[in-house]
Amino acid sequence: xxxxxxxxxxxxxxxxxxxxxxxxxxxxxxxxxxxxxxxxxxxxxxxxxxxxxxxxxxxxxxxxxxxxxxxxxxxxxxxxxxxxxxxxxxxxxxxxxxxxxxxxxxxxxxxxxxxxxxxxxxxxxxxxxxxxxxxxxxxxxxxxxxxxxxxxxxxxxxxxxxxxxxxxxxxxxxxxxxxxxxxxxxxxxxxxxxxxxxxxxxxxxxxxxxxxxxxxxxxxxxxxxxxxxxxxxxxxxxxxxxxxxxxxxxxxxxxxxxxxxxxxxxxxxxxxxxxxxxxxxxxxxxxxxxxxxxxxxxxxxxxxxxxxxxxxxx
Amino acid sequence: xxxxxxxxxxxxxxxxxxxxxxxxxxxxxxxxxxxxxxxxxxxxxxxxxxxxxxxxxxxxxxxxxxxxxxxxxxxxxxxxxxxxxxxxxxxxxxxxxxxxxxxxxxxxxxxxxxxxxxxxxxxxxxxxxxxxxxxxxxxxxxxxxxxxxxxxxxxxxxxxxxxxxxxxxxxxxxxxxxxxxxxxxxxxxxxxxxxxxxxxxxxxxxxxxxxxxxxxxxxxxxxxxxxxxxxxxxxxxxxxxxxxxxxxxxxxxxxxxxxxxxxxxxxxxxxxxxxxxxxxxxxxxxxxxxxxxxxxxxxxxxxxxxxxxx
Numbered sequence: 314x315x316x317x318x319x320x321x322x323x324x325x326x327x328x329x330x331x332x333x334x335x336x337x338x339x340x341x342x343x344x345x346x347x348x349x350x351x352x353x354x355x356x357x358x359x360x361x362x363x364x365x366x367x368x369x370x371x372x373x374x375x376x377x378x379x380x381x382x383x384x385x386x387x388x389x390x391x392x393x394x395x396x397x398x399x400x401x402x403x404x405x406x407x408x409x410x411x412x413x414x415x416x417x418x419x420x421x422x423x424x425x426x427x428x429x430x431x432x433x434x435x436x437x438x439x440x441x442x443x444x445x446x447x448x449x450x451x452x453x454x455x456x457x458x459x460x461x462x463x464x465x466x467x468x469x470x471x472x473x474x475x476x477x478x479x480x481x482x483x484x485x486x487x488x489x490x491x492x493x494x495x496x497x498x499x500x501x502x503x504x505x506x507x508x509x510x511x512x513x514x515x516x517x518x519x520x521x522x523x524x525x526x527x528x529x530x531x532x533x534x535x536x537x538x539x540x541x542x543x544x545x546x547x548x549x550x551x552x553x554x555x556x557x558x559x560x561x562x563x564x565x566x567x568x569x570x571x572x573x574x575x576x577x578x579x580x581x582x583x584x585x586x587x588x589x590x591x592x593x594x595x596x597x598x599x600x601x602x603x604x605x606x607x608x609x610x611x612x613x614x615x616x617x618x619x620x621x622x623x624x625x626x627x
Numbered sequence: 628x629x630x631x632x633x634x635x636x637x638x639x640x641x642x643x644x645x646x647x648x649x650x651x652x653x654x655x656x657x658x659x660x661x662x663x664x665x666x667x668x669x670x671x672x673x674x675x676x677x678x679x680x681x682x683x684x685x686x687x688x689x690x691x692x693x694x695x696x697x698x699x700x701x702x703x704x705x706x707x708x709x710x711x712x713x714x715x716x717x718x719x720x721x722x723x724x725x726x727x728x729x730x731x732x733x734x735x736x737x738x739x740x741x742x743x744x745x746x747x748x749x750x751x752x753x754x755x756x757x758x759x760x761x762x763x764x765x766x767x768x769x770x771x772x773x774x775x776x777x778x779x780x781x782x783x784x785x786x787x788x789x790x791x792x793x794x795x796x797x798x799x800x801x802x803x804x805x806x807x808x809x810x811x812x813x814x815x816x817x818x819x820x821x822x823x824x825x826x827x828x829x830x831x832x833x834x835x836x837x838x839x840x841x842x843x844x845x846x847x848x849x850x851x852x853x854x855x856x857x858x859x860x861x862x863x864x865x866x867x868x869x870x871x872x873x874x875x876x877x878x879x880x881x882x883x884x885x886x887x888x889x890x891x892x893x894x895x896x897x898x899x900x901x902x903x904x905x906x907x908x909x910x911x912x913x914x915x916x917x918x919x920x921x922x923x924x925x926x927x928x929x930x931x932x933x934x935x936x937x
Contacts, residue, residue, distance in 0.1 A: 340832045347738025350731055351751060354802060358758065361769045368772075415662035423656055424663070436666040442853070442923050443916065444860020446887050447673060449894070450912040454676035458900060475669055482666070506648060508655045529760065536762020539862035539887065543894045543908075578764040578863075585768055585867055593772065600765045611760040615753045 362604065369598030377598060381551040382580065386591030389584075391599055393550040397466070397574035398535060400554060404470020404570070405477060405534050410527055412474075413481025414516075417523075420482070421489040422511055441479040448476050449543025457544055464545045466554060467570040472540050477530035484526020488519035521621030525614045532610035536603055538578035549583070550575040577603050677916060680909035684708075687903055693910070699873035699889070701907050708907060710914055712873040716883035717918075720794045720865055721858040723879055727798025728854055732805025733847070739806065740813035741821075741835040752810075755803040763800065767867030770796040775868060788870030788882035797864050801857055805850045812846020813839050845930040852926030856919045862887035886915045 380390025420437070424430040452472035462468045492515055500510040516523075554572035575583075577599060584596035685693070688708045696709025739748050775792035779785045785792075816839050824834040840847065870882030871892040884892070890908045899905055 336830045336833060340830045343832045343835075344738070344742045347734055347742055350734045351738065354731065354735070354799065355754070357799065361773060364773060365765070365768065412662050412665055415659050416666060419656075419659035419663040423659055433663050433666055436670045439920075439923065440666055440669060442856050442919060443673065444856070444862070444887065444919055446860065446862045446890055447677075447912055447916055450890065450909060451669075451673045451676050453894075454680055454909065455672055478666070478669070506652050508652055532760050536760075536764065538762065538764045539866075539891060542891050545894055578762055581764055581768070582863065582867065585764075585771060596768060597772075600768050603762055604765055607760050607762060608757055611757050612753075615756055619753075 365597050365604070366601045368594060369596075369601045372594055372598035373601075377595075382549060382575075382583075383551075386589060386595055389592075389595055391577065391580055391602070393553060394575050394577045394580035394599070395602075396553055397550065398576040400466050400569060401469045401473060401541075401574065401576055402531060402534060404467060405473040406527075406531065408471060408474035409477040409481055409530065413478050413526075413530075414485050414523060416478075417482045417485025417489065418511055418515070421486045422507070422515060437479055437482050441483065445476055445537055446539040446543055448472055449540030451475070452540065452544045463571065464573060465571045466574045468544055469541050469546060469574065469576070470570075472544060473534040473537055476537060476540065477534050480530035480533065481523075481526050484529070485519070485523050488522025488526075489515055491522065492518050521617055525618040525621070528610050528614035528617070532607040532614070535610075536578055536607050538582055541576055541579055542582070546573075546575060546579055577606075673916070677909050677913040680906050681913045684903065684906035684910045687906075688910075697875040699884075701893075701904050706903075708910075709875070710886075710911065712875040713884055713886045713889050713911060714914070715875050715877055716790065716865070716869065716873070717859055717885040717887070717915075719790050719877050719879055719883065720797060720861075720869060720885060721855065723791060723794025724797035724801055724858040724861075725851075725854060727795055728801035728805055728858075729851060731798070732802045732850070732854070733809060735802065735806040736809035736813060736847075736850075737835050737840070740810045741831055741839060752807070755807050758800075758803040759807065761800070763861060763863040764867070766796050766800050767793070767864045770864055770868035782880070785880055786870075786882055788868065788872075789880050790865075790869050790883055791879040793864045793868040794879060796868070797858055797861055800861075800864070801854045804857060805854050808850035808853060809843070809847045812843040812849070815846070816842045845933040848929045848933060849926055852922055852929070855922050859919055859922070860887060860915065862891060866891040886911050886918075 376388075377390045378395065379392055380388060381392050382394070383389040416433075416437075420430065420433065424433070449472065452468055452475075456462045456468040456471055457464060462471075496514055496518065497510050500514050505513070550573060554569040554574060555566065556569070581596050581599040581603065584592040584599065587593075693708055693710050695711070696707050697711045697715075698707035698709050699712035700707045739751055743751070770793040771787075774796050775785065775787065775789065778789075778792055778795075820838055820842060821834055824838045829838070865885045866888040869885065869888060871884050871888050872882060873889065874881060874883040876883055889911055893904060893908045
């Protein structure tokens with residue numbers, strides 16, 4: 314009886330060892346699979362990006378940035394595109410950032426738990442999931458025709474501002490939420506009003522996080538193509554909008570807001586759609602410019618967030 | 628007496644100040660509320676614009692034809708408006724993209740969350756975020772100029788414009804979204820659950836598959852839903868590389884238009900404001916919005932149903 318039992322356990326030990334071996338093998342196999350997937354994805358993307366940069370390399374000259382688009386690929390440049398992108402982003406920035414931060418502050422600091430707040434919350438999270446081309450249709454129906462703003466820089470800037478808004482709101486809220494309650498309590502204790510608490514403390518300490526969201530939103534706005542095409546932005550623009558600053562008083566003018574324009578991704582799309590190979594080189598160069606711009610902005614934002622998280626210890 | 632007068636002189640200006648102080652506070656709160664309510668205004672405006680432009684369209688085209696006709700030819704003399712011709716393209720490219728993105732994204736998420744060392748994770752995560760920021764027009768270039776020619780070497784009959792190339796590129800584009808969201812939800816599973824599993828003798832792989840994945844399933848499902856929404860609404864990749872000819876087919880090697888690429892192709896041409904062509908893009912947009920909205924609702928319900936409390 315005793316012997317029989319021990320024999321049985323001996324068999325079991327072997328089986329268990331086998332089982333452990335098998336599972337350890339599975340473990341190793343999955344680790345290898347994971348590394349393989351990540352490595353192959355990274356390598357694929359690096360190859361694609363390098364190919365793009367190499368394709369566009371012959372166009373990386375000063376002329377490319379200072380020439381208008383042209384029917385001759387060799388002479389064509391992205392002057393009107395980068396100027397247009399900058400002006401559109403200017404509008405986007407001044408609309409989306411104040412609105413987004415204000416909305417974020419309201420939802421985090423002021424909103425009471427009631428149906429109004431619920432509706433706003435649901436709307437913000439829904440807006441983040443609406444495809445960008447839908448914003449283009451909204452702008453086409455509303456800004457271009459109902460408001461009569463036309464296919465202008467103002468229309469494009471407002472459209473991209475709507476797209477960017479949820480990003481700014483969400484990042485503002487996350488940054489504010491990280492501030493511990495005792496900071497606010499300390500300010501209230503010395504007699505600050507709610508707005509003073511928000512302005513002097515909450516906004517000051519969440520600054521880095523908010524900035525991260527703003528930069529990521531701006532980087533997305535640079536690359537956004539579909540909504541700008543949908544409002545009917547022209548693709549062949551061989552002129553610059555009127556300058557926003559002038560030497561004569563009042564120094565600022567706003568004619569440029571109603572000017573026609575093109576932006577970098579639309580210029581790229583236009584060149585991809587042409588059959589001649591020479592234009593594809595231009596497209597690749599423009600693509601490289603867009604990628605480098607957005608990567609620099611996003612990289613800066615990610616680094617900034619990392620620093621903020623590291624620096625602040627409550 | 629003295630004390631009372633002192634109180635009066637100090638209290639009344641305080642009170643006056645308090646009134647203006649309160650007023651300013653109220654005004655600021657109202658201003659902030661208006662900014663937040665702007666989000667509701669945008670949603671209302673989207674629905675209003677799409678519906679008000681689509682209503683005249685549906686007075687020309689019956690809902691029955693819209694949903695059952697399989698031909699979409701708004702530019703020909705015999706006009707057909709069968710949205711299925713566009714929906715088929717959207718679903719095919721989405722399916723290819725998910726076929727690529729879901730396995731790769733899930734494996735990446737599990738690896739990063741459960742297997743990778745701290746250092747590896749901290750290096751890969753920012754790279755994923757950088758990839759999320761790459762503009763889609765650039766991915767469109769990849770699909771048309773690099774991936775499709777590569778596929779043509781394997782399968783020579785492939786046309787320049789097809790759904791396979793853009794679908795695969797879209798999948799690669801979506802991997803970082805899935806990996807990032809799914810990884811976040813896996814990291815959120817309490818350490819005690821892992822330790823419990825390890826204490827029972829489970830390996831990393833067993834812990835990841837049998838403990839962490841079920842615990843984080845609501846976040847993983849959310850990641851998949853996000854991916855579906857992205858793929859359905861993705862515009863530039865398909866507009867550049869899938870051709871813009873509406874075609875009722877689920878065959879990935881054929882060229883076809885999606886709902887989004889149809890909107891782009893109409894917007895690139897001459898828009899006759901108020902014409903039926905103009906209205907048709909709003910009807911198409913409304914269909915797209917309803918599709919993404921229903922995915923989002925399903926996702927929300929799935930998240931609620933699977934949500935594990937711990």
